[in-house]
Amino acid sequence: MQKKLFVTTTLILLFLQFNTSQAQNFSEKDNRWVKGWTNFSPNKTDYPEAEEKLPHIISSHMYLRNDIVYFMSGDVYVTNEATLTIQEGTVIRCDHKNPANLIVTKGAKLIALGSKAYPIVFTSNKAPKSRNNGDWGGIIIAGSGKVNTVSGNGLIDGNFQPQYAIYGGNQYNEETTILSHVRIEFAGNTVKRKEGANGLSLYGIGSSSVIDHVMISYSGQDSFNFHGGSNNMQNLISLKAKENDYSMSEGFKGNLSHVIAIRHPLVSSPKGSYAIEIDGYNKETGYIRPDDVTDVTFSNADLINLSNKSNYQHTTAAISTTNSGLTYIHNSKISGFSDVVKFDRSYTSIALIKKSFMMDNSFFNIHSKGVDIANQSLLKESLDILKYNRFTESFVGVDDLFSDPKNNVIPKFQLKKSLNTYMVMQ
Numbered sequence: 282m283q284k285k286l287f288v289t290t291t292l293i294l295l296f297l298q299f300n301t302s303q304a305q306n307f308s309e310k311d312n313r314w315v316k317g318w319t320n321f322s323p324n325k326t327d328y329p330e331a332e333e334k335l336p337h338i339i340s341s342h343m344y345l346r347n348d349i350v351y352f353m354s355g356d357v358y359v360t361n362e363a364t365l366t367i368q369e370g371t372v373i374r375c376d377h378k379n380p381a382n383l384i385v386t387k388g389a390k391l392i393a394l395g396s397k398a399y400p401i402v403f404t405s406n407k408a409p410k411s412r413n414n415g416d417w418g419g420i421i422i423a424g425s426g427k428v429n430t431v432s433g434n435g436l437i438d439g440n441f442q443p444q445y446a447i448y449g450g451n452q453y454n455e456e457t458t459i460l461s462h463v464r465i466e467f468a469g470n471t472v473k474r475k476e477g478a479n480g481l482s483l484y485g486i487g488s489s490s491v492i493d494h495v496m497i498s499y500s501g502q503d504s505f506n507f508h509g510g511s512n513n514m515q516n517l518i519s520l521k522a523k524e525n526d527y528s529m530s531e532g533f534k535g536n537l538s539h540v541i542a543i544r545h546p547l548v549s550s551p552k553g554s555y556a557i558e559i560d561g562y563n564k565e566t567g568y569i570r571p572d573d574v575t576d577v578t579f580s581n582a583d584l585i586n587l588s589n590k591s592n593y594q595h596t597t598a599a600i601s602t603t604n605s606g607l608t609y610i611h612n613s614k615i616s617g618f619s620d621v622v623k624f625d626r627s628y629t630s631i632a633l634i635k636k637s638f639m640m641d642n643s644f645f646n647i648h649s650k651g652v653d654i655a656n657q658s659l660l661k662e663s664l665d666i667l668k669y670n671r672f673t674e675s676f677v678g679v680d681d682l683f684s685d686p687k688n689n690v691i692p693k694f695q696l697k698k699s700l701n702t703y704m705v706m707q
Contacts, residue, residue: 370399382418395462415501428509429532439477455487469501586617589678
């Protein structure tokens with residue numbers, strides 16, 4: 282009996298040791314998926330000149346070949362349940378004078394299936410070294426998935442043609458789009474329209490959609506923007522967006538794994554920019570059920586602001602959560618921000634805060650208290666949500682903390698010191 286108990290106890294200890302080491306594995310090998318298809322210096326890349334212009338209305342199935350460089354100008358709508366298919370390795374140059382937008386309307390589909398060796402690239406039509414955040418509009422995809430508004434649907438932000446701007450429905454499992462090994466560079470224009478021109482905007486996306494290996498660089502607004510729908514995605518990169526890196530609202534539900542957000546402390550929106558912005562519901566359109574709010578899990582995420590002790594005062598919290606949204610952060614790194622998370626006034630009690638935000642097996646390096654909360658009377662108790670995560674005792678600049686964070690080929694966010702040398706909140 283004692284021998285059996287000893288064996289059982291040993292197995293349990295080995296199991297716990299294995300799972301702890303796995304949960305806290307921050308090795309750069311975890312980011313091998315970044316190699317081959319990404320570009321961390323897109324302003325230096327000399328893309329070929331465009332040869333063929335896309336029509337403004339694509340109402341039947343269309344196939345873009347990689348032996349042609351395409352030019353997109355103004356608003357291009359994919360309509361009439363047509364499918365726009367893009368071959369791996371295709372380059373689409375996007376107009377900055379008449380800022381381009383690709384709008385895939387409800388019922389239509391975009392299939393952009395690149396590969397590691399031959400990614401699909403949407404980029405500015407400007408010459409190398411002259412491209413900027415927000416040169417052109419962005420990619421907008423409308424689906425028939427669930428949206429937590431009173432009507433169950435909505436209109437795409439940005440005053441697009443109303444007959445093409447509807448999204449949402451009851452086809453929760455819809456395959457709205459397939460995006461893999463795709464780069465979107467210098468999108469997010471704010472001149473033509475103040476809203477709607479994010480790098481990639483997904484409205485009412487269905488759960489059968491495939492979204493992986495997507496890199497959005499130098500967006501003038503959000504990089505990734507989600508309104509309702511549900512989907513599990515992986516291998517996403519946001520590089521130096523002006524507004525938020527990952528913004529979710531209207532009841533979007535999903536798991537995002539192996540995610541990178543790289544920010545610069547001097548590049549931000551006047552209203553504040555965050556690596557993650559979670560909005561539980563849209564106050565303007567209302568909601569169907571108060572408990573069916575936005576609910577997102579991030580795992581194996583690197584949320585990095587490239588700040589140091591000379592400029593860290595310009596940073597905000599890494600995560601903003603409003604209107605009772607739900608967020609879970611697992612096995613991730615947060616560094617260079619003022620706080621881990623910021624709560625608005627909708628979080629009225631400690632019980633609600635603890636229900637709405639969870640974080641475990643993670644690491645953070647910040648220069649303020651850790652939690653920024655509208656109701657200051659809850660601040661002290663709210664810090665409990667950061668328990669069981671490791672952190673730096675005082676703020677550490679990006680170059681001192683990570684192995685090679687500013688590498689222009691592939692940045693490396695491996696901790697220079699062993700994780701176990703840092704403090705643990707408990």
